[in-house]
Amino acid sequence: MPKDEPTYELIDFGDGRKLERFGAWVLDRPAPGENGPPSHPDLWKSATAQYTGGRATEGTWKPAIKKWAESSVDFPVKLAEDVDFRILLSPLPSGQIGVFPEQLGNWQWIAKQSIKTPAAKVLNLFGYTGGSTLAAAVAGAEVTHVDAAKSMVARARENAVLSGLSEAPIRWIVEDAVKFCQREVKRGNFYDAVILDPPSYGHGPKGENWSIKRDLLPLLSLCGELMAGHPKFVLLTCHTPGMGAAELSAYLSDGLFGHCGQPPECGRLNLKTSGDRKLVSGEFARWPG
Known part of the structure; x- marks a missing residue:
């Protein structure tokens, strides 16, 4: 999104993953093909949730959705x-x-x-x-x-x-x-x-x-x-x-x-x-x- 738009941010990526912020959510999700190391490993600890697996449709959300995303x-x-x-x-x-x-x-x-x-x-x-x-x-x-x-x-x-x-x-x-x-x-x-x-x-x-x-x-x-x-x-x-x-x-x-x-x-x-x-x-x- 535009640099002056605070709603979305790509925080970091690497090791086949991406760390993104959507409003209050910080999500760790697959990014196939990105095999280099992340730039800021310490930031990944802030993730609200992680989608496991190497690709979309191949994993599950942890914690479970109901524990962190009760509303859209x-x-x-x-x-x-x-x-x-x-x-x-x-x-x-x-x-x-x-x-x-x-x-x-x-x-x-x-x-x-x-x-x-x-x-x-x-x-x-x-x-x-x-x-x-x-x-x-x-x-x-x-x-x-x-x-x-x-x-x-x-x-x-x-x-x-x-x-x-x-x-x-x-x-x-x-x-x-x-x-x-x-x-x-x-x-x-x-x-x-x-x-x-x-x-x-x-x-x-x-x-x-x-x-x-x-x-x-x-x-x-x-x-x-x-x-x-x-x-x-x-x-x-x-x-x-x-x-x-x-x-x-x-x-x-x-x-x-x-x-x-x-x-x-x-x-x-x-x-x-x-x-x-x-x-x-x-x-x-x-x-x-």
Whole structure:
């Protein structure tokens, strides 16, 4: 988050872990790939809770959630002057807490692009708790939010209410992303922009299997059809080990534009400590750059 925003802080990282502050919570969670030593080992003793295991979904919270997190944290996200939204944070069994702070720059970009395209129709796939949906909606876009998990869609709707966007033009869809896009193509529906943050692996509400290596390119081709070859903006992010920004950009180029057109902007999603140490937390590709 911005340096003048006290709500979030990356305190330290190392040995495959990261130490973060969300308001009053100081959390010790997995950070795969960070094998160097932490800079300030003494600070880790201040953790409110630790999510055990080397990766999200592979551990448990210690102490148990009920002993330290009886209520959710109200997390403000500032996009620009007088433009913001809010997200409820609470610890989930997967080790996530409802927000990815490294996405702030992308949320600001989404709002900027949405303002440039009045009444834009935006499709947000793998929408999770709604950060990208709210960034587009608060900037005036009409958004279709799709996620396979009913609980995550419910949480995203809560965040819309908290952000004063309960009456915003948002459709909330519990569905497998690929199946939804296939149906939208058959219905003849179109969108101005698409946002995707796919997992490495996943399951749809009816047991559909997802693998990013196998399924991302066909899904992007469907997205290209839904934008009729004339996208206003596209954002693709991922947190998949071994998939770099250049590879993500190539997927986006091939899936949407073939080998023609302006290449997407791409880069890493980073978090920084107060000492400017960078923790790589994902990759992005977006168009226009």
